[in-house]
Amino acid sequence: TAGRSAALEALSASRKARAAAEMAAEQSARREAARSKAMASPSPTESAADECKARGNDHFKSGDFFPAIREYTQAVNLSRLQSFTKHAQAAIYLSNRSACYIKIEMFQEAVDDCEAALEIDPTFWKASFRGGQAAQKMGQFDKAIKLFEQAEAVSGQTFPETSKARQLNDEVKSVHQLIATDQAERALSCIKSIVNETPNSFALRLLHCKVLEACKRFQEVLPVLQTLRLEHGLADVHQTELHHMAARALTGLARIPEALSKYKELLRLDPDNHAVAADWRKVKAISTKINEGADAIMVRNYSKARDAYGEAMEVDTGNDCLVALMLSNRAATFQKQREEAMECEVLLSKAEKECEEAQEALLLAQRRLIKGHETLQLYQRRDARIRKEFIEDEEKALLDPGVDPSPPHLLGPDGKPNSVCRGRWALCKAIEDACAALDRDPNCAPALVHRSRSYKEVGDLTEAVSDMERALNSTDRLVGHEGMEPAVLRSELREAQRQLTAAPIDHYKVLGLGG
Secondary structure, eight states: OHHHHHHHHHHHHHHHHHHHHHHHHHHHHHHHHHHHHHHSOOOHHHHHHHHHHHHHHHHHHTTOHHHHHHHHHHHHHHHTSTTOOOHHHHHHHHHHHHHHHHHTTOHHHHHHHHHHHHHHOTTOHHHHHHHHHHHHHTTOHHHHHHHHHHHHHHHOOOOHHHHHHHHHHHHHHHHHHHHHTTOHHHHHHHHHHHHHHOTTOHHHHHHHHHHHHHTTOHHHHHHHHHHHHTSTTOOHHHHHHHHHHHHHHHHHTTOHHHHHHHHHHHHHHOTTOHHHHHHHHHHHHHHHHHHHHHHHHHTTOHHHHHHHHHHHHHHTTTOHHHHHHHHHHHHHHHHHHHHHHHHHHHHHHHHHHHHHHHHHHHHHHHHHHHHHHHHHHHHHHHHHHHHHHHHHHHHHHHHSOOOOOOOGGGBOTTSSBSSOOTTHHHHHHHHHHHHHHHHHOTTOHHHHHHHHHHHHHHTOHHHHHHHHHHHHTTGGGGTTOTTOOHHHHHHHHHHHHHHHHHSOOOHHHHTTOOO
16 A cells, blocks of 8 residues: 555656646747747837836836836836737836835735736746735735745746745734634734734734734733824724724723723714624723712712722723722722721810810819909909098098199189099199198108109199109109109109100190280
8 A cells, every 4th residue: 555655646746747847848938939029120119118117127226216116117008008019028017116116115016016917927927926025025925825836836946935925824823823722922922023024014913913912911002003003095994993902902901081982982983883882881881880989989988989999890800900900999998998087086086185175274264253253352342442431531531622733724714623533632632741741851752752643643744743853863762662663763754754745735824824
């Protein structure tokens, strides 16, 4: 059996070799026919197209790819005229332009040109090869492999790019398998190397985002999505997918208000998208519970807030950032509750202390009130006694009034004093006794002080100042008399002098003359 299998394999290999040789001979004949046709006398249109191609080649060699594209495009346009018969040359123009597109990373345009060239000349292996290069750069590995294999079959060569495309294609399949088996970190390592090889592939960068999402690396997803959204010419379905992925990333980062806003915008643009609607309902439920927790904290209902945060976690238990945030919020409720309890204890202690102080103040005030009442009663009894004695002495004085010491200018037309002074009779008696004392001893300083003070009370400031000045000249006679210290008397003298200066004086009355 083994020998028979070996014989069959050898026969198959022989047939394949013979078929390849026949194909190579056929291609060689075609190329020879094309060269013969090209050697024929060209038409003006063909000559113009070849000149454009030559100028394009010069620009390409000097690295001026955009001018080269313009020249090759002009050649392509000329090749479409009826007078242009060298169709194999048209394939060359398209292939050359695709080489320029590859240089400026316009890979889709390069693939389009190569496919157009192959429609004109299926045996033009350079177009197949360049198309494979452009397809590989876009991550279209199946197409790249097909084009590389076609180029190898026609040219009889083996290109390393073919095996590279197969390797990358296998790695992409491996990434999908790893994601399906929850090996996201291994898938991430694999997709990173693929994206580095093909940085211009939208599909692979989108797959990179999905792998990052599977790894819960949402912070890395957002900038990649932002870059992809900025690319021109994206279909609406791709734009929706990118925005949906961004909303999921925001949810994964527990940025719930932003995610909710993103979902609302998606539903506004595509209200029939069931996947978006389902995710929106989940995020809406989370947002509702978070808001309930915040409202409960505002009214210091910490138990209700913790329940709300716990329910928010239950909506999406696999969202680590959300769970962490809710646990953090719940921890904050315990801290706030404790702080409020501690604050209440402090305030209670302060209130108790204030009550104690108020109670002590009340007791002190009560004692002061009792003492005040006692003092009031004492002074009332004293006042009654003194008032009685004062009235009795006043009645006696009225029986013998004596002479009023007031000078003429202080008396009215009826001979009575102008000013009303309570107990005037006592002042008059004091002046009378002081005068008697001074009759006996003209230098009796205490008598001078008493008479000066009495004169001041009845309004005779001139006599008051005079007596006080005389008294201060005999301070040695005042020693031992309470309330007659020199400093006190000098102060009284200054006040009497001030009043005397301020009081208007009717000199006619002072002299006892009529006005």
